[in-house]
Amino acid sequence: MALLIQALITGLLMGGVYAAYSSGFSLIFGVMNIVNIFHGELIMIGAFTTYWLYTLYHIDPFLTLPLSIISAGVIGYVIQRFVINRVVEAPPMMSYLCTFGIHLILGNLALLLWSADFRTVTTSYSGIGFSLGPVTIPIARLITFLIAICTTFGVYLFLEKARYGKAIRAASQDKETARLVGIDIKKVYALTFAIGAAITGLAGGLISTHFVIYPQMGLPYTIIAFCVVVLGGMGYIPGALVGGLLLGVIQSLTATYLSSGLSIAITFILLFIILVLKPRGIMGKGIVE
Amino acid sequence: MRKHAVWLAVFFALLLVPAFKLEGYYYRTLSMIFLWIGLASAWNLTSGFTGYIDFGAVAYFGIGNYATALSMTKAGVPFFPAIMISGLLSGMVALFIGRYTMKLRGAYFGIATLAFAEAASQIVLEFDRTFHVTIFEGSHGITLPIAHDETFFYYTFLIVAALIVFIAFLTDRNKFGYALKAIKEAENSAELAGIDTQRCKVSVYAVTGVMIGVLGGINAYWLTYISPLDVFSVTHTIHMIIMALFGGIGTVFGPVIGAVVLSLANETLGARLLYTYLLMLGVILVVVVIFLPGGFIGLLSFRRFRK
């Protein structure tokens, strides 16, 4: 019984991490219909920001998170404004190729700058948790989980209530009409991408404390982001949270009661089945063309 | 017509190359180029013509590799029947998978096919361990009997690749191809015009599966040692996509050019430029996308329109 509860908690906390780094992907796809293949690189940028600031200046990673947000957000904005904006109107295959090219550029630039070493942030409180009966809860993961929830709600509220948020939603729902009412689509896209990249960078900053980071870490994360976002519904931000938590729990239960290897196989089989049966995601609110 | 005669001439010239008794390295490199010509063209047959960007094509490559490897090692099947089995099996799986995935559009199709490929990879890795059997050998991989010399593979790859390109060439010109292109342009209208789009899509997807499966089978025998992580690697799909896009997606010879240029570049520059090759490739891709959306072929055909 204790094993089951532990597995559920592990799954939820892991799911929080998944959700944290996938919502940005969902946002970008939902608004601009772009599958951002260099999504993982934004995570990498956020992760290395906290890593270097910790290693060189000994500043706690939780304190440098704002810088992760900014670094990823700025890079995302710049790339969007000068590169992606040119292909946003083109057929989707162009955006795949474009974002893939950027993935190669960012990943290999990082490799040149920082070498292939595996790194991780280990603070004095890394890995420490507290026990609730027979169950252990690592504190850092709990914090990440809470941050994921806050970010999701924050973005959701922004989209619902804020002026720019509503503009973004208008642009995603009906580009032409949005233009007609005076919304500058290019600016909206740039802002969307910046926000998406920023929250991804935030997650990345947290990841350097939990996992091992290296310049070419991007692609596996991008693939998981696909899974999370499809589960929860593309373009539906709260769905990313649900999708992430669900994925985390399923993986954790499979790993605990079957094997870790199967947890990965199940992830993709599940993803496939969901796409075939319910492309709108678990909550049925995803965007389907 | 004259333009196409050039390709025929190239083909016959390639058939005669082994007469020059070159170093094995050249045959190996050319074999690799033919493999990629075949893969890129096969991928393009579905994705280029219909516009459904397949992110999971490597699954059929992996299935083909394993089908041949297992047929030859566990059942003693000789090589040529073994690759037929590879093709057939891949085709059947493609028919099944295509039936469901082809109902999805755009990015969803891409992600579903990617999920399928990743799932296939993990299944092969975990199968033996989960069911307590010894079939796929998991991460230990399968070793095939030592193969023939390089010219054997040179010809096998050349002929199969040429066949694939030829099929693409025919498709480009016949009614089936016309239907595929109609699907790419405006699927709903095509449906209204009476084309059974689902059947067309699934059919071409199955054909692509057969082609990639056969190439996979040859690949297994060529490498003599395969393991799940290589033959199911998403990197292969990425190469197919890049080559087709670079050369001109949706055209017949675009993938050929893309495969040749990128393979050669990888060969000459990639091994030498150590850390900067992939970076350069990334830059070139972005540049191509922004300034040359038609790929190389688009570049070359501009001249004709101008006149």
Added chain:
Amino acid sequence: MRYWKGVCAIGIIACLVLPGLSYGQAVKFRIGCALPLTGIFGRDGNLVKDAYTFWAETANAKGGITVKGKKYPVELLFFDDKSDKAEAAKLVERLATIEKADLILGGFGSDSVFAASAIAEKYKYPMVSGGASSNKLFERGFKYYFSTLGKATEEVRGCVEIAGVLKPKPRTAAVIGSDILFTSLAAEGFKGYLKKEGIELVYFELFPLSLTDYNSLLYKVKQKNPDVLLVGSHLMVALNTMKALKEVDFTPKLVAFSYGPTVPDFVKSLGKDAEYVVAASEWAPNLPYKDDVFGTAWELNANYNKRFGRNPDYVEAASIGGALVQQWAVERLALAPPLKEADRVKIMEELHRMDSMTVYGRIKFGPDGANLEHPPIAVQVQNGKLTTVFPKEVAEKPVLYPARPWKERK
């Protein structure tokens, strides 16, 4: 538009012509190597590259390899196989046929070396590697493949036999490992030696390299509460495992890895959390090894540190040892470059005959190419330093056992 076409055409022709260009005219030993410089083994491949570079620089500092009184400088040709074995095979074939390298050196990673060595065998190039040890490599009847490392399943022997000297002796053990060739063999190796030591195996699991959630796995291990945890790993897996062990709050009395902790990044990244960790190794600076070229093991350690800013780990030492014995074979046979196939056949035969003591230790190749006389040792992280702890004859300090539980460490 015509202009564009021309540019592209020239570009393509240039790509095709480049490899045909010749390199410099001075007579030297051109030694080629295909290594993973990018990709999943990029980190490890770069270590081996540094090791070979160090060997070449040491040789060139004396003017080069001496043959019949004349000195021939060494030129290394590195190719990136991107951790892909088809690439490795192709590159070795290129080195043998197009580049016409005089000699080659082995790469890193059992999969790639497996494929590459088949090509080397075909072209009769001796291939000495210090970075691959899967048993399969030696089971093919090849004559041209040599490894200064012991076989994977034996490499890990030290980690298990150490249990024999621990008091109280551990009774139970769990084995986990990533599901790729080398590490799964290491895990199998652990299993076999546990049986010999009479320690009960309470849990065994191999997991995919792409696993992100180590916590679920380690909670399962924690539940079984083994005295000892043995992990078939490379650096990344080792780091992930340690972090997860802390998060699930489980301290096995002994944790040992097949590979990872000997790479300086391990201790650097984990800091104090790396204490007590044991690793399989085949070389340590305090071992009584020496030769005329590199001096003692301590000296190698210090000089390497001066050159690269870090201590060499055992794979680097093994790579240096391998390059060195090939050099000695060449010098003994007095073969001057450019080498011909017949020369390389002689080198292969000489390598099989030789029995040398190097800074890496004794190197004597068996008929299957494995290094016969290379006893595996075990090292432990003590106060942030790798300390040889087993076997007793070469131990610097006794092993610290049991490990202090996480919560009790400061």
